[in-house]
Amino acid sequence: MPQTPHQRAEAALTAYGLTFPETTSGPSFGVTRGLYVRKKGFAVFGDRDQPQDALTVILKLPISAEMAAHLPFVREAKGWFKQHNWVIADFGPKDDVLAELDTLKAWLKQSYVAVAPKALSRQLD
DSSP states (O other): OOHHHHHHHHHHHHHTTTTTTEEEEEOSTTTTEEEETTTEEEEEEEETTTOOEEEEEEOOOOOHHHHHTTTTTEEEEHHHHHHHEEEEEOTTTTSSSGGGGHHHHHHHHHHHHHHSOHHTTTTOO
């Protein structure tokens, strides 16, 4: 069965994230999937009852959270997530998630750097 663009985007982001030092992937809370550095999560993929042609990505963006909040595919974070600069990018069936892949990769890297120990963060380009 061919993958949807949303599934391809998640696979590409996961593959990119796994190139970062000491990164692993695995289940996150509930039905979501996550990327971890030394058991600390820096990316969450999916949402409860999410169809295959949709994708939610949650990332920690201490530098660009305020700017990202104004993008049409970013859903307002609340409570702890907002207080700690986590951003929720939400792509529905009609959204072109692949067009935003470069932005999401940059955000994934920023999230890794925000969560990873400094010695590991310095190993990135």
